[in-house]
Amino acid sequence: MTTLTTTVDRSVDTITGLVWPDARRASDEDRATAEAAVEAAVTAGTLPASEAGYRRASIGTARSRGDLRHAVRGLAGGVPPEGLTTALGVASSLWLVMTVAQVVVWLVIGIAAGLDGPWWLYSTLPGAVVVGVLWLVNESHHRPRGK
Numbered sequence: 001m002t003t004l005t006t007t008v009d010r011s012v013d014t015i016t017g018l019v020w021p022d023a024r025r026a027s028d029e030d031r032a033t034a035e036a037a038v039e040a041a042v043t044a045g046t047l048p049a050s051e052a053g054y055r056r057a058s059i060g061t062a063r064s065r066g067d068l069r070h071a072v073r074g075l076a077g078g079v080p081p082e083g084l085t086t087a088l089g090v091a092s093s094l095w096l097v098m099t100v101a102q103v104v105v106w107l108v109i110g111i112a113a114g115l116d117g118p119w120w121l122y123s124t125l126p127g128a129v130v131v132g133v134l135w136l137v138n139e140s141h142h143r144p145r146g147k
Contacts, residue, residue, distance in 0.1 A: 018092035018131065021085045021138055022066030030142045034059045034068045037078030047075065065142070080141035088134040095127040 017024045038055050041047035047055075058071035065079065072078035102120035110116075 015092075015096065018135065019089055019096070021080075021088050022064060022069060024065045026062045026065050026068050027142075030065060030068055031059050031062065033142055034062075034072050034078040037072050037075045040077065041075045077141075080138045084134070084138055084141075088131070088138050091127075091134055092131050095124075095131050098127060099124045 013024075035056065038047065038052050038059070042049065042052045055071050055075075059068060062068045062071055069079045069082070069085075099120070102124065106115075106118065106120050
């Protein structure tokens with residue numbers, strides 16, 4: 001039972017992270033990337049030391065990636081562009097709804113007339129590729145450079 005619960009929890013975390021990327025829990029690696037963005041701004045002279053201290057404190061207490069976005073707002077790097085995060089959430093939502101609807105229709109037709117090939121895969125797989133590419137690009141912004 002514990003294995004099933006763990007698997008369900010991971011699945012819910014994955015879906016939540018795709019649909020609401022900024023709601024994902026901030027990791028130490030995410031914080032390190034945000035810290036690096038603050039340091040780069042201080043080094044470049046575009047961020048005063050007093051504001052850098054406030055932003056570092058915000059990064060240290062950030063619970064989600066959305067909190068990190070707020071802490072590094074206006075700085076280059078640290079978090080993905082907001083449009084990318086929005087695109088990931090919208091594409092993931094559409095893809096999940098479309099896939100579930102098609103699988104349900106396929107099963108209903110299968111019960112009524114017999115299952116034929118999984119025709120729903122023709123639109124689900126390209127959608128998965130689009131979501132996967134958006135996810136990879138989004139995640140690349142949360143990783144320190146060189147990793």
